[in-house]
Amino acid sequence: MKLRNARVLLIGAAGGIGRHLARGLLQAGARACLVALRDEELETLGDFLGETADHACFLAADVTAEGDRNACVQAMLEHFGGIDILINLAGINAFACYEEQTPQSIERIMSVNAVAPMLVTHAVLPHMLRQGAGQIVNVGSTFGSIGFSCFTAYSSSKFALRGFSQALRRELAGSGVQVTYVAPRGVDTPLNPPQVYAMAKEVKMAFDKPEWVAREILQTIEKGDKEKYIGFPESLFARINGILPGVVDGSLKKQNDVMRKYAAVGGKH
Numbered sequence: 001m002k003l004r005n006a007r008v009l010l011i012g013a014a015g016g017i018g019r020h021l022a023r024g025l026l027q028a029g030a031r032a033c034l035v036a037l038r039d040e041e042l043e044t045l046g047d048f049l050g051e052t053a054d055h056a057c058f059l060a061a062d063v064t065a066e067g068d069r070n071a072c073v074q075a076m077l078e079h080f081g082g083i084d085i086l087i088n089l090a091g092i093n094a095f096a097c098y099e100e101q102t103p104q105s106i107e108r109i110m111s112v113n114a115v116a117p118m119l120v121t122h123a124v125l126p127h128m129l130r131q132g133a134g135q136i137v138n139v140g141s142t143f144g145s146i147g148f149s150c151f152t153a154y155s156s157s158k159f160a161l162r163g164f165s166q167a168l169r170r171e172l173a174g175s176g177v178q179v180t181y182v183a184p185r186g187v188d189t190p191l192n193p194p195q196v197y198a199m200a201k202e203v204k205m206a207f208d209k210p211e212w213v214a215r216e217i218l219q220t221i222e223k224g225d226k227e228k229y230i231g232f233p234e235s236l237f238a239r240i241n242g243i244l245p246g247v248v249d250g251s252l253k254k255q256n257d258v259m260r261k262y263a264a265v266g267g268k269h
Contacts, residue, residue, distance in 0.1 A: 001135045001178070001221055004029035007080040009072060011063055011120060012090030014041035016189025017139070019048050020214035021089065026052040028218065030085075033057045033075050037090075063090065063116045069123050077127075085221065086124045087137045088117035088161075095196050097263050098152040106153045113157035118164055125177070132176040137221055138165045140183045142229060145238035149256040150263035158183075169226060182220050183238065184213045185231035199262035203255045206231065 014036035061068035128134030144158025169179035220228040229235035
């Protein structure tokens with residue numbers, strides 16, 4: 001999918017990756033509706049984008065709500081006359097021992113990270129099918145291929161997003177609508193609390209810069225890849241875990257103890 005003149009709906013545009021992705025889309029000539037949860041986030045995003053924001057519309061929306069999802073679609077139709085690319089980027093995380101997480105936190109993580117992207121896609125898909133073309137881009141995580149302790153709810157949500165992407169891709173084969181799943185490893189964004197970085201330093205977990213990840217996502221969209229795993233060796237471990245999960249169990253045993261130690265610091269989530 002060429003980005004120049006593409007009509008893009010970007011969910012989660014104000015986050016660490018999102019703002020760089022928004023700038024990259026607009027610099028490439030795309031016309032985009034940039035969606036974030038709060039108006040103040042959009043104001044900060046507008047300042048970050050500068051003059052490139054002239055080719056965008058901004059919308060504050062909670063895509064876990066049906067009315068707000070419909071508003072996103074309506075904004076695309078009113079401003080641009082259709083939708084060529086949907087990017088489901090919005091996500092939340094919690095680093096905690098599973099037994100210490102609140103039911104509300106678990107439900108919210110699953111709702112934002114898995115259910116909302118499915119329902120936004122459901123709202124957008126009829127428009128893409130009528131025009132016989134489109135691209136749905138779901139941004140997951142290597143945690144959606146490797147289940148990490150103390151990220152149990154987050155990993156579960158990303159496993160669900162990966163499964164949804166794979167199943168829908170097969171269902172839409174021949175329709176002209178593509179489904180792309182992109183899985184970064186750890187990304188250096190405000191989404192991560194301090195104890196995550198302390199843990200990562202001890203277990204030598206790498207984090208990528210959000211602007212680099214955004215460039216990788218844009219390249220993946222233009223190439224039309226079905227799947228893209230960003231970061232090595234995590235991308236390799238994701239493949240190994242799919243074939244030999246017992247091998248990964250053993251390699252993560254010591255790391256699990258370290259993760260539980262730092263997760264306990266954060267208290268209940």
